[in-house]
Amino acid sequence: MTTTLPPTATPTTPVDPARWPDVARVPHAPLRAAVAACLLRRVASRRGLRVELPGGRTPRPAPPGAPVLRLHRPRAFLHRVGAGGLIGFGESYQAGDWDSPDLVALLTGLAAAPQTLVPAGTQWLRRLYVQKPPxxxxxxxxxxxxxxxxxxxxxxxxxxxxxxxxxxxxxxxxxxxxxxxxxxxxxxxxxxxxxxxxxxxxxxxxxxxxxxxxxxxxxxxxxxxxxxxxxxxxxxxxxxxxxxxxxxxxxxxxxxxxxxxxxxxxxxxxxxxxxxxxxxxxxxxxxxxxxxxxxxxxxxxxxxxxxxxxxxxxxxxxxxxxxxxxxxxxxxxxxxxxxxxxxxxxxxxxxxxxxxxxxxxxxxxxxxxxxxxxxxxxxxxxxxxxxxxxxxxxxxxxxxxxxxxxxxxxxxxxxxxxxxxxxxxxxx
Incomplete structure (x- = not known):
């Protein structure tokens, strides 16, 4: 999927809280958000991703043609991911907190060897956010x-x-x-x-x-x-x-x-x-x-x-x-x-x-x-x-x-x- 948003645009996605309660709600999880920020830096470095902040700013350089994660609302993104892991990552996209000019390329970069996204020895952290099916x-x-x-x-x-x-x-x-x-x-x-x-x-x-x-x-x-x-x-x-x-x-x-x-x-x-x-x-x-x-x-x-x-x-x-x-x-x-x-x-x-x-x-x-x-x-x-x-x-x-x-x-x-x-x- 190719979005048409320019780098400086911030989309406004209207969210019906009755239909999408967990998308409408941004959790408050500062410690977990800090962990998510560290993980994001690691993933961007290891997978060669380009992370763009509002205004087109990039925290670190990326290879030419690198897949782009464009954060419109970084705080909401990090708190959702920190609190909910991959469910939070998806809900953050549903809410419009982030986009990508090539969504498949970005997700392909993340899907390759997913077990290596989290540093060895920290797999126990999954217990903080992984839920069992209801x-x-x-x-x-x-x-x-x-x-x-x-x-x-x-x-x-x-x-x-x-x-x-x-x-x-x-x-x-x-x-x-x-x-x-x-x-x-x-x-x-x-x-x-x-x-x-x-x-x-x-x-x-x-x-x-x-x-x-x-x-x-x-x-x-x-x-x-x-x-x-x-x-x-x-x-x-x-x-x-x-x-x-x-x-x-x-x-x-x-x-x-x-x-x-x-x-x-x-x-x-x-x-x-x-x-x-x-x-x-x-x-x-x-x-x-x-x-x-x-x-x-x-x-x-x-x-x-x-x-x-x-x-x-x-x-x-x-x-x-x-x-x-x-x-x-x-x-x-x-x-x-x-x-x-x-x-x-x-x-x-x-x-x-x-x-x-x-x-x-x-x-x-x-x-x-x-x-x-x-x-x-x-x-x-x-x-x-x-x-x-x-x-x-x-x-x-x-x-x-x-x-x-x-x-x-x-x-x-x-x-x-x-x-x-x-x-x-x-x-x-």
Missing amino acids: DDELSTPGNARRNIHRHYDLSNDLFALFLDPTMTYSSALFPTGRAHEPLATRDGLPAAQHRKIDRLLDLARVGPGTRLLEIGTGWGELALRAAARGARVVSLTLSGEQLALARRRIADAGQADRAQVRLCDYRAAEGRYDAVVSVEMIEAVGRPFWPDYFATLDRVLAPGGRVALQAITMSHDRMLASSRTYTWILKYVFPGGLIPSLRAIEEAATRHTRLRTVRSDAYGPHYAETLRLWRERFTERSPQVAALGFDEVFRRTWELYLAYSEAGFRTGYLDVHQILLTRDGVTA
């Missing part, structure tokens, strides 16, 4: 619908502003160049989304007559493509907004006799299926319920069936470190979830089912490019976002979320896999 966001059967509602039921019109016409909200799969880098163009995004969906359906061997269960409908594009192959599809969602639009799209395509969408928790899935697919839904399940998730996959899979998953992943040690941490993303974007590691997926399946991973393909750089296209489109259409009734804090929240996610994939902190599982590892 119990009312744990993805129990009673809470899961509310968690999904907070994100996916915001507005179908909002998602249509930045997604492509397929309304696919997961990583695309682009053609690759000589260096095996994704060749992403905005016009090519629908084709790249279809390439991803088709590859997943191929992994599951979905064809004429296949009984297919999809866990996590999205807005119905995968169900439509599977039905067009001749499959008979049952798709489950907890989003009322997605349910309505997916059903309408399926009916408009003349596939209502082949694809049905149900408002149903995955734990309540019924029937037997030749194939099960689930695209970037496991991230919302939550670690305590991974055994239930895989047990459901195993329970509904017919003999000889195949499970094809697409999952965002992180390294196992990072997953363990973050598994009981309340993050900015959990607080403001995706409540109740946890990004798994590939190892965690394999272990959960092995311990609780007869399902075994027989193939796994990673393509994280493709997600970075997908997010870039979404972010650019979202930023360009900020007036339309406002016209839908979303305020400036919401817009900044989503700009940070999209840029933060893109940086995660660009640094390799995050990855995305398509995974094939079969019972007892049988591939025939």
Whole structure:
């Protein structure tokens, strides 16, 4: 995201304290703010960042082309970060305390080797600000619908502003160049989304007559493509907004006799299926319920069936470190979830089912490019976002979320896999 603020500008972001209480409130934490100031100096020096103070002043020189952290309200920034760590860092952006002319470049610089940001021997300081996820966001059967509602039921019109016409909200799969880098163009995004969906359906061997269960409908594009192959599809969602639009799209395509969408928790899935697919839904399940998730996959899979998953992943040690941490993303974007590691997926399946991973393909750089296209489109259409009734804090929240996610994939902190599982590892 590129801001248009000149170095001397101080943005005024109106904050509704009823809607955004922790963004409206600036904590008073002088000792922790002093620690945050020391940490900021260290990070700027170690990562080659340029910190700009009001009036364009810079405390220390930075390399040419260095990522820029432009502080409009340094005191508020330091007190928020000191009191809340990375949650405070995000809330400070939501409030307009800081900006960057290239948000992704700045976050990429910070996302690389995040464990080195804090000096060795001071990791215990995390206890001062790290919170545990609240119990009312744990993805129990009673809470899961509310968690999904907070994100996916915001507005179908909002998602249509930045997604492509397929309304696919997961990583695309682009053609690759000589260096095996994704060749992403905005016009090519629908084709790249279809390439991803088709590859997943191929992994599951979905064809004429296949009984297919999809866990996590999205807005119905995968169900439509599977039905067009001749499959008979049952798709489950907890989003009322997605349910309505997916059903309408399926009916408009003349596939209502082949694809049905149900408002149903995955734990309540019924029937037997030749194939099960689930695209970037496991991230919302939550670690305590991974055994239930895989047990459901195993329970509904017919003999000889195949499970094809697409999952965002992180390294196992990072997953363990973050598994009981309340993050900015959990607080403001995706409540109740946890990004798994590939190892965690394999272990959960092995311990609780007869399902075994027989193939796994990673393509994280493709997600970075997908997010870039979404972010650019979202930023360009900020007036339309406002016209839908979303305020400036919401817009900044989503700009940070999209840029933060893109940086995660660009640094390799995050990855995305398509995974094939079969019972007892049988591939025939």
